[in-house]
Amino acid sequence: MAESMTHLATSTLKGALEFFKYIISRTGLLAVPIQSTSLFVRSSSLDAESNFVPNASKYNAKTPQNFVPDIELMPLAFWAVDDLEEYKADFSKIGIFTFFATILQPKSRGTVRLASSSPHDRPRVDFNFFSHPSDPTIARAAVRLSLKLGAAIKASGFPIMGGVVVPDGEGDEEVDRFVKRRSRSALHYACTCRMAGEFDKDAPGVVDDELRVYGVKGVRVADASVFPKIISTHLQAAVVMVAEKCTEVIMESWED
Numbered sequence: 001m002a003e004s005m006t007h008l009a010t011s012t013l014k015g016a017l018e019f020f021k022y023i024i025s026r027t028g029l030l031a032v033p034i035q036s037t038s039l040f041v042r043s044s045s046l047d048a049e050s051n052f053v054p055n056a057s058k059y060n061a062k063t064p065q066n067f068v069p070d071i072e073l074m075p076l077a078f079w080a081v082d083d084l085e086e087y088k089a090d091f092s093k094i095g096i097f098t099f100f101a102t103i104l105q106p107k108s109r110g111t112v113r114l115a116s117s118s119p120h121d122r123p124r125v126d127f128n129f130f131s132h133p134s135d136p137t138i139a140r141a142a143v144r145l146s147l148k149l150g151a152a153i154k155a156s157g158f159p160i161m162g163g164v165v166v167p168d169g170e171g172d173e174e175v176d177r178f179v180k181r182r183s184r185s186a187l188h189y190a191c192t193c194r195m196a197g198e199f200d201k202d203a204p205g206v207v208d209d210e211l212r213v214y215g216v217k218g219v220r221v222a223d224a225s226v227f228p229k230i231i232s233t234h235l236q237a238a239v240v241m242v243a244e245k246c247t248e249v250i251m252e253s254w255e256d
Ligand SMILES: Cc1cc2nc3c(=O)[nH]c(=O)nc-3n(C[C@H](O)[C@H](O)[C@H](O)COP(=O)(O)OP(=O)(O)OC[C@H]3O[C@@H](n4cnc5c(N)ncnc54)[C@H](O)[C@@H]3O)c2cc1C
Pocket: 187, 188, 189, 222, 223, 224, 225, 234, 235, 236, 237, 239
């Protein structure tokens, strides 16, 4: 008991010290970004052994989407899985290195629907993850590339244990099982209120190109939900651009 109290007091003191160090000099532990680098990869540029194949996807102006990265691997110095009980039991006392492997261009489509006519009720959200057959294929490529990089890091001498949270085997079935058990959202929710034609063939638009909601007067939407399609990176900068665009169109409308 006395030992844990001493430990708590030391941790609190260390935390406070780091806090003031950051406030005063912008240095110390809190100045270290959670994620300082990321790897963006096009899955079609990888062969079955996750080797990079130069020029595997040649740029074609008619299908530029075939050139956009569809995998992001985030090397993180913390636990990237949602299972906190598992974390507490097995990993809370050791240093962690994780590849948070994400699908950047998921083709599965979810829904956001009203749960009732009351504005106080939370909407019904169905993520519908992995409902499109191409998403598990990209996820497999992302997991295999992470494993390959992890093995390369270990082979080059970094003192990591390696293979702590990995699939049971290398086959599709084992990797798919791993993806199903370990997948989580990267919290980049977008496109639920997309800017597109009202009767767009891919999915009906909700707002026009000045962010006005079709059929409702005096309402504009300015957030990640209006993206016509999901971008192949983190969303914040693009959200700011939407907000700036919204300011512009509102000010222009005042001039009319
Ligand atoms: C943990 C986390 C980490 C992230 N890290 C990054 C990152 O490092 N880089 C990056 O580019 N992106 C990152 N993102 C993604 C990015 O932050 C979001 O995509 C972006 O903030 C979305 O902007 P938004 O305006 O659509 O929604 P939000 O930023 O969520 O804004 C919605 C706002 O609406 C308010 N609101 C909600 N309901 C109501 C209501 N009924 N009435 C009034 N107000 C309401 C909320 O309080 C909130 O202020 C991260 C997201 C999360 C969750």
